[in-house]
Amino acid sequence: DAGITQSPRHKVTETGTPVTLRCHQTENHRYMYWYRQDPGHGLRLIHYSYGVKDTDKGEVSDGYSVSRSKTEDFLLTLESATSSQTSVYFCATRMGTEAFFGQGTRLTVV
């Protein structure tokens, strides 16, 4: 257990509203990731970070932004939520070859 906490764990929001998901780690891992899980698509990488203020796009970054102002926190923001962003979101950190995942955030956009 790499001490990864995602908040909130569940959220329902309306279309067009901004949403921020938080990932907090206690292990001081340099790399952090955000994924979404959807049926038929497996896990898709949204954005990742390789250090404070250093982020890059993943496979499905459109409609999402991220920020990392501290080593321990990686925020994922949906600027204007859409129904297609209804999903389960996972945060991960990485140490060497191994990644450690949080418990996930279930986001529903209505």
Add this chain to the structure above:
Amino acid sequence: DQQVKQNSPSLSVQEGRISILNCDYTNSMFDYFLWYKKYPAEGPTFLISISSIKDKNEDGRFTVFLNKSAKHLSLHIVPSQPGDSAVYFCPTDKLIFGTGTRLQVFP
């Protein structure tokens, strides 16, 4: 540009038998290959890895084989147990995960 592909979305195996999960990759520049498993409502967990300079790595019931010439990776689980029922991923070393294979082990 999908760098790894798991062409079998699901696999059903009887308890005690061997489960074989497969991945094909397109990029030969990976330093190592990984296997993760995921239970419902949980994040994936690391299972086993293999360096690109090896062709086999074993850990208990789990063995990963790497065929570099065929760009093929496989995971063998022997003997399979009901608790192995999960979705298995073979992400790249850049942690691109792909679609996964759902393994069901029945009694």
